[in-house]
Amino acid sequence: xxxxxxxxxxxxxxxxxxxxxxxxxxxxxxxxxxxxxxxxxxxxxxxxxxxxxxxxxxxxxxxxxxxxxxxxxxxxxxxxxxxxxxxxxxxxxxxxxxxxxxxxxxxxxxxx
Amino acid sequence: xxxxxxxxxxxxxxxxxxxxxxxxxxxxxxxxxxxxxxxxxxxxxxxxxxxxxxxxxxxxxxxxxxxxxxxxxxxxxxxxxxxxxxxxxxxxxxxxxxxxxxxxxxxxxxx
Numbered sequence: 057x058x059x060x061x062x063x064x065x066x067x068x069x070x071x072x073x074x075x076x077x078x079x080x081x082x083x084x085x086x087x088x089x090x091x092x093x094x095x096x097x098x099x100x101x102x103x104x105x106x107x108x109x110x111x112x113x114x115x116x117x118x119x120x121x122x123x124x125x126x127x128x129x130x131x132x133x134x135x136x137x138x139x140x141x142x143x144x145x146x147x148x149x150x151x152x153x154x155x156x157x158x159x160x161x162x163x164x165x166x167x168x
Numbered sequence: 169x170x171x172x173x174x175x176x177x178x179x180x181x182x183x184x185x186x187x188x189x190x191x192x193x194x195x196x197x198x199x200x201x202x203x204x205x206x207x208x209x210x211x212x213x214x215x216x217x218x219x220x221x222x223x224x225x226x227x228x229x230x231x232x233x234x235x236x237x238x239x240x241x242x243x244x245x246x247x248x249x250x251x252x253x254x255x256x257x258x259x260x261x262x263x264x265x266x267x268x269x270x271x272x273x274x275x276x277x278x279x
Contacts, residue, residue, distance in 0.1 A: 154216075
């Protein structure tokens with residue numbers, strides 16, 4: 057089955073700096089890669105996703121890149137703000153009938 | 169409803185007690201998943217339904233865990249003889265295409 061590894065487990069950045077979180081996956085059949093932000097006590101919230109037919113997607117300060125050959129994908133947050141502080145999870149899925157497999161999460165702290 | 173609804177939001181159970189956690193999915197969403205999220209960890213897959221059929225229960229950690237969705241809508245996750253290691257947030261999610269919709273979760277604490 058699919059296995060998703062996520063690094064780093066914790067990340068501290070100064071406000072205004074960029075943050076990068078990296079994930080690798082094992083199942084070459086995986087074709088959809090969402091990223092979730094989870095604040096304490098809240099449900100995971102989808103912030104951006106990428107499908108296997110594109111290499112990069114950007115939404116304002118957030119971007120995701122995908123390297124299918126190397127089976128890794130990354131989340132980039134630019135101009136970080138204190139409200140970006142949360143736990144971020146990557147995930148991978150092979151098809152609509154299979155469960156999302158999550159990474160173990162990255163706790164991002166943005167220091168003002 | 170507008171989203172995935174879970175109840176109870178918070179449950180404290182004594183060790184050995186049985187608990188039942190309910191998920192009301194978004195109307196019309198065929199696929200329903202249960203995840204377990206321990207403190208500081210990512211969500212871990214428990215089981216998956218397509219309508220009323222339980223297609224995958226490989227993630228259930230023991231035979232004390234049981235899930236059902238008898239009419240293809242509301243689902244219940246039951247945990248028998250709860251243990252301290254069962255303490256976690258139990259997330260229900262439904263899926264439409266590749267988009268996953270999470271409920272707020274049921275926080276279970278076993279004391």
